Amino acid sequence: MNVLKRMWRLPRGRIGICITVAVVLVAVFAPLLAPYNPYDIDQRDARRMRPGRGHWLGTDAFGNDILSKLIYGARVSLIVGLCTGLAVTVVGTFMGILAGYTGGWVDTVIMRACDVIFVVPGLPLMILLANYLGTKFYMIIVIFTVLGWAGMARMIRSQVLSVRSRDFVAASRSIGASKWHIMAEHILVSVSPLMIVNGVLNAAGVMVAEAGLSFLGFGDPTAISWGKMLFEAQSGHALLFGAWWWVVPPGLAIFVTVFGFMMAGYALEEVLNPHIPRRQAFSAMRRQMRKFAAGRGTCATAAVAGGAAAGTGGSRQGGVTRG
Amino acid sequence: MGSGECVLDVRDLATYFFTPRGCVRAVDGVSFSIERGVTLALVGESGCGKSATALSVMRLVPSPPGLIVRGSVKLDGRELLSLSEAEMCSVRGGDAAMIFQEPMTSLNPVYTVGAQVVEAIMAHHAADRRKARELAIELLHKVGIPSPAQRASDYPHQLSGGMRQRVMIAMALAARPKLLIADEPTTALDVTVQAQILDLISSLQEELNMAVLLITHDFGIVRQAADRVAVMYAGQIVEQGSAGEVLNSPKHPYTRALIDSVPVVDAPSGTRLVSIDGAAPNLLDPPAGCRFHPRCSRASARCREFEPELAAVGSDTHIARCAAGGGLRYDC
């Protein structure tokens, strides 16, 4: 809770939280919000209608209401994004901790598996797997997880390697703690900020990838998603008809949602790793310094509001003097 | 002692750091001067402002967040605080040079040490590269590096910590500075190497007749290397005097406690150490009155209200910032 509160204090955190909450609400309450049933083909014989009364975002080539499709599409994007993000985080973290802390042949095997996944070209493999395993959205989650855990595992492993050499791990070993105790008590809490932040960013990335896969026609054919809407727009020659309302709403929806997740992710990173200097804190400092140099401020008024301690970075120039 | 010719004169220097939490008065009205051939040791614990003082003298305080808010720093009569950045650049490594605690981070790992000394020479002398290289090898020889011609083509990581510090000293001395600032020059080194480096600094000081500002937390080093001592606490100098005066008859309770809290190698095993309670104050909000009063066993109501000034105690060169003035008498 504290984390959310501190995220809310950052502008990007606020944007991220607002967008994410809004998209989730839209997805959950889709049946209540959507004016029409998006699966209901040939609605009142209203094909390719321009945006206007009745159909605020117009209709597609089959007469489906674009707004309703957009609202329902949030469900697939979110489910695929969140589930994959979660699965990748769990699998990647487990593998990363195991590889990093255990070392030896376990490390070698896991890291070689990662290498294999890295060198295999992602998109063709995805298409191949989608063809074999089917294109149900849970299969898409499985495919993304299989391809996505390696990056997470590698990142977590490198963090584990640096945490492992810290004295508190030696301290824990010296009191007789088992390997599993150390991994759970010390390693996991140390990598958790990295894990959470990358999980969120990963979810955003997967949403884009899901849209891409659907756009290529490999999405779940029975579910409406924003990627599939773009695919339909493409196959229905939207640009030929000048039907911008087929393209812009789903594109914008993807952009805004991913943007919101990224902002939330970056804000989370800033909150969980307070060592990153805060830009606005620095600019406030500069203002106070200038005021002081001009002889207007006093030390007491120079106290700048703001929670996190900032590093003492900055350029190495000579100080400004008043004399 | 030196010839009395003042090389560095610092008056009422104050450097504040503007952090998100508020204004840290790292250096708050520090005055001292160093004559030619004299070593002044600036002693204090971490966070007392001794390094910030040194960086302020060289105008190397990172800005932001740091700002020299008042005072004067005169090097050989020249006011450094009003120089332009370009003029200041020729002073750094020219008339005033500085060496740091960790020589590994101060040397560039991708150049050979020879190239870095050559660079330091050429920055201040219009010499051609061949001449500069000869000079560099001579300098490396002078700072006690064995077979300097070969070592010059080594990279910093190939040298030991002591050798790296010698290279730093060679670079600092390239322009025959009038002032050498040594910021904890031996803290990262072993005790036998520390002795070598301290000897080197003092023999070079004699040869070049430099003023040395030695920053340290170790009274043993002070005893060995310093002519005069200034003890800093919470951004201020609390006691200043000749090394003998300050070490043998400290007049400020903090100096006294600091000296007594450090075990001496000649004292028998099991000697009880005097400990100072509490921790150094937060400079965001230093205590009112005397800054040492919350930790001082002799503090009175007066100490909590009035900030004492530096006043002469005993001899005219020995000053201390204590409400008890020169009246502090110790049993021994």
Add this chain to the structure above:
Amino acid sequence: MTVSSMGQPLLDVRDLKVHFPITSGLFRKVVGAVRAVDGVSFALEPGKTFGLAGESGCGKTTLARAILRLEEPTDGKVFFDGAEITSMSDAQLTAVRTGMQMVFQDPYSSLNPRLNVERIVSEPLRVHRVGTERERHERVAELLTTVGLPPDAAARHPHEFSGGQRQRIGIARALALRPKLIVADEPVSSLDVSIRAQILNLMRNLQDELGIAYVFIAHDLALVRNMSHKVGIMYLGHIVETASSDELFLHPAHPYTLALLAAVPGAETGGRARERARRFAPLEGDVPSPACPPSGCPFHPRCARATEECREAGVFPPRHELAPGHLVWCHHPLETE
């Protein structure tokens, strides 16, 4: 001396060696070894302090970690409370580990920044399943009081404390299982001068009250003399001289001990041994790498008294017992008057 009157030593280290392999190439072929600890023996009675002093790279930290089996010894034996721990399995070791604990040099790295003090201090209790949740909570409060911290510190995180307070937390953790031995690796060297005495006095009080034995490691000779009953001087993985603390500092016999003493800055206060030390030539050069130590006596390249005998390959200098308990490994020990 009191060596024999105390009976069985609490800790007995016999000819302990820790070598780290140097590997090279794709297949990690072993091409050599860093002899970090190369045959160290000493014994420590209950409730006493053994001080280990030496320059960086002399192997004192590795020795400390090997005693606790945080590093696996290559050879040699360690007896703790009569039991040989070097050959124990991990499971057997867990039980022994309640009796020996470690205090680390860096109070920033040795406390997990993401856990609160309660979790940090109670970790040993939880690992060994001591008491109920409630009892552990009470024990933590008791431990914090013992080391001079307010009991409400339990709910806070390490970053809210200063270096000295953090080191107190580290000591509280080490005390949790009521150990008989604490290995303290440079416990005050990262602390401020005025804070050091607080921690040293705390450690000494704990020894007086709880009868804890310390292996006290430091590079500062004054500190080692002050804190220890017995002292060993280490050089390149060997103890070159050992004696009771005052004996060693008043009558140093190994040229290296003398050189170390001479190098301690602040010579005005020199005692008689220091007078002698200063007459002795100051030490030149650096400590050689433990990956390729000099043959014969490891100190001979820096020693003013070295002879052909000292350089002879493969022969470590013989042991001389100059006084009861005062051992020196040198061909030409300095005469003690």
